[in-house]
Amino acid sequence: DAGVTQSPTHLIKTRGQHVTLRCSPISGHKSVSWYQQVLGQGPQFIFQYYEKEERGRGNFPDRFSARQFPNYSSELNVNALLLGDSALYLCASKTRDSSYEQYFGPGTRLTVT
Amino acid sequence: DQQVKQNSPSLSVQEGRISILNCDYTNSMFDYFLWYKKYPAEGPTFLISISSIKDKNEDGRFTVFLNKSAKHLSLHIVPSQPGDSAVYFCAARISNFGNEKLTFGTGTRLTIIP
Numbered sequence: 001d002a003g004v005t006q007s008p009t010h011l012i013k014t015r016g017q018h019v020t021l022r023c024s025p026i027s028g029h030k031s032v033s034w035y036q037q038v039l040g041q042g043p044q045f046i047f048q049y050y051e052k053e054e055r056g057r058g059n060f061p062d063r064f065s066a067r068q069f070p071n072y073s074s075e076l077n078v079n080a081l082l083l084g085d086s087a088l089y090l091c092a093s094k095t096r097d098s099s100y101e102q103y104f105g106p107g108t109r110l111t112v113t
Numbered sequence: 114d115q116q117v118k119q120n121s122p123s124l125s126v127q128e129g130r131i132s133i134l135n136c137d138y139t140n141s142m143f144d145y146f147l148w149y150k151k152y153p154a155e156g157p158t159f160l161i162s163i164s165s166i167k168d169k170n171e172d173g174r175f176t177v178f179l180n181k182s183a184k185h186l187s188l189h190i191v192p193s194q195p196g197d198s199a200v201y202f203c204a205a206r207i208s209n210f211g212n213e214k215l216t217f218g219t220g221t222r223l224t225i226i227p
Contacts, residue, residue, distance in 0.1 A: 004156070033215075042117075042202050042217030043157070056212040090156055100145045100206050102215070104156030 002026070004105035006091050012111045013081050021076040021108045025093030031055075032074040033102060034066055035090040043090055049074055078110075086112045116140045117205050119218035127226050132190040134221050136203030139184060143205035147215070148177060148188045151200045160201075161188070190223075198225045 005024045013019050025032050031050040035043035048056035049068035063079045072093075078085055088109050092102035118137045126132045136146075144165050149157035163170040163177045163186065170177050176189045190197055203218040 035215075035217075040219070042119075042204075042219050043215075045214040045216065048213065056214045058214060092156070100147065100162060101159050103159065104149075106154065106156050 004091055004093050004103055006089075006105040006108050008108060009106070010109045010111075012113060014113055015081055015083060017081050017112075018077065018079050019081060019110060021078075021089050021091075021110070023074045023076070023091030023093075023105060025072050025074070025091075026103055029093035029095055029103070030072050031094045031096070032068055032072065033092045033094075034074070034076045035092065036060075037088040037090055037107070039087075046076070081112045083112050086110060115219075117203055117216045117218040119201075119203055119221050121221050122219070123222040123224070125224045125226055126193045128195060129192045132188075132193045132197065132223055132225070134188040134190075134201050134203075134223065136186045136188075136218055137184060138186075138205050140205070140207065140216075141184075142207050142209075143216075144208055145206040146177070146179060146186050147204045147206070148175075149202045149204060149217075150197075151202060151220070157202055193225045195225050195227055198223060 007022045033048040034046040037043045045058040047066040052068045066076045068074045088107040090107045092104045094102045116139050147162040148160040151157045161172050161175045179186045200220045200222050202220045204215045
């Protein structure tokens with residue numbers, strides 16, 4: 001089975017622009033979470049979605065939004081990009097709402113200039 | 114507010130010896146603790162977990178110990194192998210009425226010396 005896939009792999013954007021990152025979970029996984037990992041830090045939780053509903057939100061501004069589609073894939077959108085948004089964005093999926101074990105994708109490396 | 118802390122940014126261990134990675138936390142509401150391993154250009158890979166009601170969990174060469182009174186957990190790898198060289202993240206889960214989040218530490222870079 002394919003693991004969690006994310007696209008694109010790398011992305012360069014300019015301050016003020018908007019970006020959309022995409023994630024496809026492992027087949028059968030209905031829960032998707034998004035994390036931001038800044039260089040030298042651990043992943044920071046942004047959102048969790050389960051069955052297309054938002055189930056958790058981290059301490060990120062409203063410029064960050066996400067959604068989950070009927071096929072359980074997900075998009076993370078970031079508006080009005082700032083230099084500080086440069087990071088590795090990780091998507092993770094898991095089997096059911098109460099399961100603690102998450103499977104991570106390889107991430108999307110976003111650079112804001 | 115760093116609720117999960119890994120105070121050692123790096124650790125070097127001789128091949129075949131024991132590697133001990135440490136993690137401290139502050140929030141008593143965490144119900145699960147997990148260890149992830151990360152290689153460059155890859156996402157974190159789940160290694161082992163422990164429930165907050167347990168004090169030890171073992172899986173092959175990996176053992177996690179939890180000391181709730183000290184709010185401390187550790188990952189033991191015995192024997193250490195060159196393929197264990199990676200960044201290790203400690204993570205803690207909090208679950209509240211269907212909402213949940215993982216809080217990660219800053220990671221420890223483990224280098225196994227052949």
